[in-house]
Amino acid sequence: MLSEFSLISRYFTRAPSADSGVDLGVGDDCALLAPAPGMQLAISSDMLVEGRHFFPDADARLLGHKSLAVNLSDLAAMGAKPVGFTLALALPALDESWLAEYSAGLLALADEHGCQLIGGDTTKGPLTLCITVFGHVPPGLALRRDQAREGDDIWISGTLGEARLALAGYRKECSLSDADLAAAGLRMHAPTPRIALGLALRGIAHAAIDISDGLVGDLGHILQRSGVGATVNVDAVPAGPVLRTQASAIRRNYTMAGGDDYELCFTAPPAARSAVNAAARRAECEVTRVGAIEAMPGLRLTDHSGKPLSLQVRSFDHFSTP
Ligand code: ADP
Ligand code: MG
DSSP states (O other), X not given: OOOHHHHHHHHSOOOOOTTSXXXXXXXXXXXXXXXXXXXXXXXXXXXXXXXXXXXXTOOHHHHHHHHHHHHHHHXXXXXXXXXXXXXXXXXXXXXXXXXHHHXXXXXXXXXXXXXXEEEEEEEESSOEEEEEEEEEEOTTOOOBTTOOOTTOEEEEESOBSHHHHHHHHHTTSSOOOHHHHHHHHHHHHSOXXXXXXXXXXXXXXXXXXXXXXXXXXXHHHHHHHHTOEEEEEXXXXXXXXXXXXXXXXXXHHHHHHOOOOOEEEEEEOGGGXXXXXXXXXXXXXXXXXXXXXXXXXXXXXXXXXXXXXXOOOOOOOTTTOO
16 A cells, blocks of 8 residues: 555655756655745645536546646746645545546646646545745746736737636536537636746736636626726637537636636736737737726626627636535
8 A cells, every 4th residue: 555655745745947946846844945036936726626616527637737827827926936735635545547647637737837736745634736836937027916007908818718617617507519519628627827928028028827717707707906997899709619609608607607607807908009019929828818907996888899798707716605
């Protein structure tokens, strides 16, 4: 039977790579990081709990990817460059095939972003995956939520709503072909953290957030923290290819208040439009302008003709969403 320590060394320990800023990784009481001179450290944690954030039969390799992706998404939204992460794991049982798949998915995404696993904690308990990521950002260049200004454009990366569409498909709330459900399901299970875009937007975007709980709610955080309001053209918000084939009420609801999108919502002055487009090309990521920041508080939604829309949408909240 594998012990706690041989589990850690078999699945979660690799030698730190040279010049990574990690002087000591897994294996001691603490990891030792050598912060890059003059950089601020960006730090964020996200936890995934079985039955709450993923289905009990979730694919372990995809879960490895997703548990790190949702954390990297926070670094992306801050314009920070990934350095390392810690992993706190509660496991119901010692299942080696699950561990092999989970760590393969996790470490493949970590390698893609040069983000090293530097430590963690392992215990027995209901399956819970808690990751803390560390990144670097030059002082003054972090993309904060409180920097949106009147007149800014509001931009969205990629497309929204298909993770929510997949959830509706799994719950049989709507009928999707197997191929469509598989395509939408990939958006739910394997989100792409927009790290390259976040880095490219340093010094261009004023404010940014990653969309994890739905655009209405997450843009709402920018508005509230920045003391401004906004108008968004709901029909300009890009829906994924499968969602685009659905009725407009579903498309509007899932793009505005879907959840699990992990795209970036950011603001930038109109004078920076060509710089934003150039940054998006460098990052190989589509961006779409969907609205504008205004002085009047509150979020106003319109259709493509500018007519006010009253969508009954709200963002996800663990303690008030049924
Ligand atoms: P301590 O008793 O000091 O908390 P542990 O016995 O929990 O140390 O962990 C031993 C080493 O293994 C530490 O370096 C810790 O950071 C690392 N570690 C524990 N669990 C994990 C994990 N799931 N992933 C990566 N490193 C881990
Ligand atoms: Mg410990």
